Amino acid sequence: MYQRSIEITVGVFMLLGFIALSFLALQVSGLSMDSQKDTYKIYAQFDDLGGLSVRGRVSLAGVTIGRVSAISLDKEVYSALVEMEIFQDVDSLSADSVASIQTAGLLGEKYVSLSVGGDEEVLVDGDTIFDTQSALNLEKIIGAFASGDISL
Amino acid sequence: MVDFFIKVGRSGLEYSSALGRSGLFLFHSVFGLMLNLKGLRLLVHQLYKVGVLSLVIIVVSGLFIGMVLALQGYSILVDYGSEQAVGQMVALTLVRELGPVVAALLFAGRAGSALTAEIGLMKATEQLSSMEMMGVDPLKRVIAPRLWAGFITMPILAAIFSAVGVFGGLLVGVDWLGVYEGSFWANMQSSVDFKEDVLNGMIKSIVFGVVCSWIAVFQGYDSEPTSEGISIATTKTVVYSSLSVLGLDFLLTAVMFG
Numbered sequence: 001m002y003q004r005s006i007e008i009t010v011g012v013f014m015l016l017g018f019i020a021l022s023f024l025a026l027q028v029s030g031l032s033m034d035s036q037k038d039t040y041k042i043y044a045q046f047d048d049l050g051g052l053s054v055r056g057r058v059s060l061a062g063v064t065i066g067r068v069s070a071i072s073l074d075k076e077v078y079s080a081l082v083e084m085e086i087f088q089d090v091d092s093l094s095a096d097s098v099a100s101i102q103t104a105g106l107l108g109e110k111y112v113s114l115s116v117g118g119d120e121e122v123l124v125d126g127d128t129i130f131d132t133q134s135a136l137n138l139e140k141i142i143g144a145f146a147s148g149d150i151s152l
Numbered sequence: 153m154v155d156f157f158i159k160v161g162r163s164g165l166e167y168s169s170a171l172g173r174s175g176l177f178l179f180h181s182v183f184g185l186m187l188n189l190k191g192l193r194l195l196v197h198q199l200y201k202v203g204v205l206s207l208v209i210i211v212v213s214g215l216f217i218g219m220v221l222a223l224q225g226y227s228i229l230v231d232y233g234s235e236q237a238v239g240q241m242v243a244l245t246l247v248r249e250l251g252p253v254v255a256a257l258l259f260a261g262r263a264g265s266a267l268t269a270e271i272g273l274m275k276a277t278e279q280l281s282s283m284e285m286m287g288v289d290p291l292k293r294v295i296a297p298r299l300w301a302g303f304i305t306m307p308i309l310a311a312i313f314s315a316v317g318v319f320g321g322l323l324v325g326v327d328w329l330g331v332y333e334g335s336f337w338a339n340m341q342s343s344v345d346f347k348e349d350v351l352n353g354m355i356k357s358i359v360f361g362v363v364c365s366w367i368a369v370f371q372g373y374d375s376e377p378t379s380e381g382i383s384i385a386t387t388k389t390v391v392y393s394s395l396s397v398l399g400l401d402f403l404l405t406a407v408m409f410g
Contacts, residue, residue: 003193006200013204017308020315024350028243028318030341055345109342 039066039085040125044099046080050110050135052101057111058084065090068112084112086123095121100133110135174370177291181299181369184292191297198301202263202365206309209262210255214246214313217254218320221245226329235329239336240343242321247344247353248409251314253401256360259306260393264368267298268389271372272382280373295369302365303358310357352408359400364393 025031046052049071058066066086074081086093096117101110114129123129144150185191225241271294274280280290318340325331344350368389375385 003197007196009204010196010199013199013207014308016207017311020308020311021350021354023315024247024311024318025346027337028247028315028340029344029346029350031346 038088040088040091041069042084042086042093042123042125042127042129044082044084044112044129044132045074045077046082046099046101046132046134048134048137049080049082050101050137052082052110052112052135056109058086058114059111060090060093060114060116065114082112091122093123094119095123095127096131097123097129098131098133099129101135103136170374173374174366177295177370177373178299178366181291181295184289184296185300186292186296191292194293194297195300198297199305202267202298202301203305203308206259206262206305207312209258210309210313211316213254213258214251214316215320217250217313218242218246218317218322219324221250221317222321222324222329226325226331235331236335237339238325238329238331239318239321239340242325243318243340243344244349246314246317246321247349249401249405251317252310252353252357252360253397255310255313255357256306256364256397257394259302259309259361260364260368260390260397263302263305264364264389264393265386267302267365267368268372268375268386269382271295271298271369272375272377272385275373275375276377276379276382278377295373298369299365302368303361306361306364307354307357310353310360314353355408356401356404359404360397363396363400367393367396 052068052071054068054071056068057064058068066084068082069085070083072081072083073079082099093114094117096119098115098117100113100115102113103110117131141150185195221242222238225238226235229235229237229241271280274290274294280294283290283293322333322336326333326336371385371389371392375381
């Protein structure tokens with residue numbers, strides 16, 4: 001009987017550890033089944049990323065539809081090449097969509113915002129978006145303002 | 153002058169022979185776990201003594217550390233108007249550093265010292281040598297279950313510590329200081345990565361578990377069979393475990409997050 005109660009408490013202890021680990025995985029790190037969704041890749045070229053990083057959000061109308069999966073330098077045209085994984089169920093992005101890098105809040109993280117155009121053709125796996133807007137560089141704007149290039 | 157060199161040489165030889173002994177000892181006991189019903193019974197009994205009985209101190213310290221992190225973090229972050237980042241701060245600190253490290257330090261103090269004293273007393277009262285006399289290998293019968301119990305217990309305790317700590321942070325941050333709960337979780341989830349943070353923290357705690365239980369059982373097994381010897385061995389267990397946990401933590405952090 002004594003041995004049996006020890007076995008039960010050890011079982012409960014192991015179970016607690018498992019619960020704690022799944023709490024850390026699901027609730028704390030936000031690991032969800034959504035991230036295992038099927039995705040397809042599209043590319044975009046930017047002149048200036050301004051702090052966009054891998055794992056950044058890709059959003060359309062504020063809804064997350066994918067994430068930045070890789071960033072590299074295009075050596076031929078000296079611009080940044082961003083690889084994005086878009087969820088498979090978002091399959092109707094028009095080919096003339098515009099990608100812009102925006103900031104969440106004033107000092108928050110950078111994310112890629114897509115806005116769709118009117119083209120009938122849609123983006124498929126491996127396509128590149130050419131119409132892009134680089135990150136808003138706050139220091140450049142302040143610099144231009146201070147040197148009098150622009151005025152209010 | 154010659155005496156000095158003799159002393160240095162002798163202590164150097166002693167240290168390296170102790171290290172070699174402990175390596176052989178670890179090797180023999182790790183592979184000495186009996187994988188039959190009897191061996192599993194012994195293991196479960198040790199899991200109870202090493203793990204379940206350490207649960208209370210782990211849960212209580214985890215709760216208070218999470219609460220104090222939220223309180224300290226809030227008072228700094230509120231100056232920058234970003235108090236909703238308190239969840240992110242608490243979770244990252246706990247999962248990456250404090251969970252594995254503090255759980256290992258508590259483990260060394262709570263369970264490691266007990267293991268050393270128990271095995272040391274077994275040696276002093278010649279229980280280990282009488283086992284050998286009866287043809288029972290004490291490494292298999294006594295040491296292996298304790299060692300494996302430590303290996304298994306440590307990651308579980310660290311996970312429980314971190315989870316309870318996040319809960320403590322939630323209590324203080326959201327319920328007391330009034331951080332909005334939605335942004336508390338959202339900030340945490342967007343900054344904590346499962347592989348980068350949670351799994352690396354688990355790897356840390358596995359390493360600490362191996363080191364702490366190795367030191368504890370070896371110090372007991374290698375202690376002088378006197379009451380003073382046991383007291384020295386117990387002290388050594390806590391000191392060596394704490395130092396190696398803190399040192400290894402720096403190394404692992406440099407490799408994982410550096």
